[in-house]
Amino acid sequence: MDLKKLKNSAAKEIKAAEDLKSLQELFKKYLGKQGELTQILRSLKDLPKRERIMVGKEANEVKNSLSLEFDEREAELKDREVKAAQEKEWIDVTAPGKKIPTGSLHPLTQARRKAEEIFQSMGFEVAEGPDIETEWYNFDALNIPKDHPARDVWDTFYLKNGFLLRTHTSPVQVRYMEKNNPPLRIIVPGTVYRHEATDPSHEFQLQQIEGLMVDKNISVANLKAIVGEFFKRFFEKDIDFRLRPDFFPFTEPSFDISITCLVCKGKGCPVCKESGWLEVAGAGMVHPNVFKAAGLVPGQWQGWAFGFGLERLVMLKHKINDIRLFRSGDLRFLKQF
């Protein structure tokens, strides 16, 4: 009954082995060249045949079973070792990632691109015009006569060379219609200048986006549709908006376009001066005198135009509280976009 005893004690010892080295020792002790079981197997040849067969069978079974136990334990111990090693390789995943030097585009560039994409998807082309304008294109052609109080509304930078800095992107309406016959759909992004002192909500240099659509039967209802679609896509949510009466010499009728305050959702808050609405654009149906100034016959065409202040839209979208940041060149601001 030596074999049974041997099997039991060996199995016990294998299970108790705590590392690969002691397991190795055990292997040597039982199954090694001088191992106990090896010796038993070796001594078989001295036994009588009948006994040899019986003992041999049993010894081989013990050997197989022990081998299995060794393999299992070895796998267990190796696994444990790997785990221990990995444990040592622990890293703090909360430590910050390495800073990759990156650049960024100005938030106004990003917003302008977005607006251009939205309008281009609706068949609008992008046109441009010069920053330095003539009085004719900036005022007279837009039905704003000389010495008229309406001109005071646009505080203007005049240049010593007889030109001025455009106060709006609207001159491009006339410039474009002089060269292109309707039907037409354009937007005009560009810089405009207002002669005024700056504060957190006033700036003398701004980005504007002008829109112009002219065809045979273009109506206020169409303006509502295009502008509504723009708001929805620009702010990426359903935005309520409204038209109310306003006055621009180059449109008739003229509108002020307001959207529901994004901060209070229309309930009234300091941002919207408790009104629930934010003015974001001026718009209207192109005035017959503007068609005339551009060399078109007024009765033949109908159309609308609008002008958005891009800074205002971006400020609303990103909750920026000071308009002067846009041209500050401050990397602490620019790198956030």
Next chain:
Amino acid sequence: MVFSYNWLKDYVKNMPRPEKLAELLTMHFAEVEEVKKVRNDYVLDIDVRPNRAADCFSHLGIAREISAIIGSKLQLPLAKVKASAGIKTADFVKVEVKDKRACPRYAAKVVADVKVGPSPKWLQERLRVCGLRPINNIVDIANYVMIETGQPLHAFDSDKLKGGKIQVRFAKKGESIVTLDEDKFDLEQSILVIADDQKPVAIAGIKGGKEPEIDKKTRAVIIEAANFNPRIIRKASKKIGLRTDASLRFEHGLDPNLAELAVNRAAYLIQKVARGKAGNDFIDIYSQKNVPSRIKLDLGYLNNLLGLAVPKAKAVQILKKLDFKIIKESQKSLLVEVPTSRRDVSLPEDLIEEIGRIYGYEKIPVAFPDVSLIPGKRNDRIFWEGLIKDILKEAGFTEAYSYSFIGDKEAKMFKYKSDELIEVQNPVSLEQKYLRPSLIPNLLAAVKRNANNFSDMRMFELGKVFEKAMASKDKSQLTGAATGRDFYELKGVVDLLLHKLGISEIWYDDYQATPEQSKISIWHPKKCAEIKIDGTEIGFLGEISPKILQQLEMPEKMVVFDIDVEALIDSVSWEHEFRPISKFPAVVRDLAVLVPRKVKVADVLNKINSAGGNLVRDVDIFDIYEGDELPGEKKNLAFHIIYQAEDRTLKSDEVDGVQQKIIKALEKSPSWQVRK
């Protein structure tokens, strides 16, 4: 402009509550910016747009709007004078208008035997609510009627007018006037005045003079209700720097027909309040009568332009409430008479606005236009500018926007001459004196401001620059600036940019400064290159001159590139042919050559390439060494030369042969020495 709620209520039946009224006016007329409770009244601050100044800088005008919006009746104020026999204005004053163009109408009416004293409480209260200070009952009534009707009035003491005369004329050379506020103004000949026999007694349409002032002893009052040319009043007001409630109304243009109502209304109130006597007559110098015009409104056009079918009856009702008359009405059109007070209405579109806004823009549906599908063309300029920005962003540059202006300080620092700069006539501050001729000054200033918070900065701007020679044409420029990097790193960025734009013929030349160019002072004279495409200069790349850095108080070196965007876009190309990847291995051999310091790498590369021929696939310079231990002003250049053939595996001795050829070619120059 502020309006009294109680006052407006005098004219409108079923007046809505103040908040509701504010909302209605905002949606149908003009924005009510504030509603404020003042004692037992409310003040409405209404942003009346300049086109409606003629009729709505008045309580009556606003009341008419309200009556149209809510569809209620308008109650006009009383102006029926109780006539006393024997009192005739002509007995008190003679009026002469010298220039009818400057003064299309002059109405005057006398009220005699007045008792001048403080105004009754109700009158004082209304003026105060509207921001005016009560003075005495006569002056207060003149102001009251102005705020009520929009027609400015002036009251003279009849006894104080020398010679019993009123003359409307332009000021004479050397004349001056002391106003009611005791301010003295010297008058120029372009300024219209009201004068008596001797001298000006009022600046027409702007302010009365001290001399014929109403006081306690005044017995007879002459009320003036005149109409002046808006341009003349506007210019005079600007010239003398005085803007008043009267001039504000005149400079927007008023209906001359308003004078009659105003002069009678004032006489009526003076009778009521100051117990004066008046006749039925008034002096009226009014030759060119302002008659109502007519507009034909096509109802189809109305509906088509709004995108909304407005019922004809509704359109008619709205126009009538706004004091328009319907002269003729058919199924398809209306013939409309425009009240003379509506100087802003002359076209069918103007009528459409009236109908649309009162009916309500909120009723207009949202409808996409039915138009033919015309594919939009790409704006190439914007496309390429966008790509340029993206490339720089990927190269780690942050985009900045700066102002289009520079000041004297920058002009001096960068040595711009005044004939290069476009000067602003009316800058808000000295920092906006000129339009920027370059993006560099403002970009450097931005980098400098950031230096406290950042190191290793890379910033760029793509924007317009303005040169005097170009007059009104602006052009786009691209400028990038970096700190903490050397010339070659930024040259790498420029190379990257040009390659990604599909430009291959790039060359860098030593900067050849022409003395007249102010640009010279910007760059470090020895570390600056001209960037050339196909032999044409498109911009500059270099270190900023130490002098400018010093003036900017910038401790670190800055490398800048400055490129003409139009020239760049002219050279861009999408054409790019794929070069097949060779199936055969490449062999790399290194080569180091010792050359005099001023020998250009480009020249060495040229020699290697031309001697190497087809088998040299690429040559990379991996080291430029200029250590002291090198003999006599020399530098060591080290190259990897990559050999590869398209059709076979190169054998070692074949490569050796070419390499020897290269070495031989290089050593033809006696001062060059290939290191072995």
